[in-house]
Amino acid sequence: MTKLLGVVLIGVSASLVAEPLLDPTKPINPELNSKSTHETSEQVLILDAVFISDTMQQAVINGINYRVGAQVGQMYIEQITPEFVALRKDQQVTKLFISNVTIKKDSNHVF
Numbered sequence: 086m087t088k089l090l091g092v093v094l095i096g097v098s099a100s101l102v103a104e105p106l107l108d109p110t111k112p113i114n115p116e117l118n119s120k121s122t123h124e125t126s127e128q129v130l131i132l133d134a135v136f137i138s139d140t141m142q143q144a145v146i147n148g149i150n151y152r153v154g155a156q157v158g159q160m161y162i163e164q165i166t167p168e169f170v171a172l173r174k175d176q177q178v179t180k181l182f183i184s185n186v187t188i189k190k191d192s193n194h195v196f
Contacts, residue, residue, distance in 0.1 A: 128158055132170055132181035144170045146181065 134145040142165040144151050155162050160172040160179065169180045 130157065130172075130179075130181055132183050135165060135167055135170065135183055137165065137167055144181075146170070 128147075130146055132144060132146055133148060136143040136145075142153055144162065144165045146157055151157060151162050153162050153165055157172060160174040162170060163173045163178065164171040169182045172179045172181065
């Protein structure tokens with residue numbers, strides 16, 4: 086019985102060694118995880134914040150800072166206001182509105 090057990094264990098270990106090692110950080114099926122350019126161009130844009138001062142207008146969209154004229158996907162930022170950000174693609178204008186939760190700070194007063 087010991088010989089039989091030894092042969093089975095050798096057979097099992099040989100089959101385990103024959104398989105290539107897989108990188109655990111890579112997707113199992115990369116074709117399923119990759120997005121087409123069509124899907125990427127229709128990414129949902131979320132206006133996170135707007136910062137406006139006398140010298141600067143800045144919008145945070147999907148966690149990234151942008152200024153007027155910057156490209157976001159296939160659109161360009163045309164206008165930044167305290168209420169919305171206007172993005173243009175060809176002749177179409179899309180407005181992103183900030184959520185109802187706002188924190189306004191007067192730059193002349195510190196709190």
